[in-house]
Amino acid sequence: MGRVSQYRTSGDGTSGDRTIDELPEYAERVLDVAELIPPGRVMTYGDVAEWLGDGGPRQVGRVMALYGAAVPWWRVVRADGALLPGHELRALDHYREESTPLREASRSAEGHLPRLDMKRARWDGVTGGAGADADRDKGGGAHI
Numbered sequence: 001m002g003r004v005s006q007y008r009t010s011g012d013g014t015s016g017d018r019t020i021d022e023l024p025e026y027a028e029r030v031l032d033v034a035e036l037i038p039p040g041r042v043m044t045y046g047d048v049a050e051w052l053g054d055g056g057p058r059q060v061g062r063v064m065a066l067y068g069a070a071v072p073w074w075r076v077v078r079a080d081g082a083l084l085p086g087h088e089l090r091a092l093d094h095y096r097e098e099s100t101p102l103r104e105a106s107r108s109a110e111g112h113l114p115r116l117d118m119k120r121a122r123w124d125g126v127t128g129g130a131g132a133d134a135d136r137d138k139g140g141g142a143h144i
Helices: 025-036 045-052 057-070 088-098 132-138
Strands: none
Touching: 025 045, 025 057, 045 057
16 A cells, blocks of 8 residues: 555545545555566556456556556556557657567558557566566466
8 A cells, every 4th residue: 555645636635536545455456466567568457357356457447547647557558559548658658668569550550659569568467577476476366
C-alpha cells in the first residue's frame, strides 16, 4: 500500500468518488503485477488477469485506467500490440527508452505509429522479472 498517496488527484484527499484509503484489493493486486513487469517487457490485460487467477481483461483495464498512473502503465497493453489510444506518444517514449521490441508501422497504419512486437516483448510473468523468484517460491500466479 506504499503507493496510496500517489493517487491523490485533488486537494481534498479523494480520487473521484472513492477516498484515497479505499483502494480496492483487486486494484492493489493488479498494480502489484504491473510493477513486476521488467523494463522492455509487457503483459496484456488478459495476461495480468490470468496471472492473478481473477477477473478478466476489462477489469484489469478499468483498474489501469483509474489507478495506473502510479505504476509503469505502459507495460500493461492490448493483446494486438497497438499503443494505448490517447497516450501513444508518451508510451512510445517509454518503449524506446526501455528498448521494448517494436514493429514498424505499415504505410497504411493510422498515424504511422509502430506496434509492440508481442512475440518478443511479452513477459511470461516469471523469467527476468523483479520478484520472479519470490513468486515462483510462493507458487504464485498462473504463469503464462
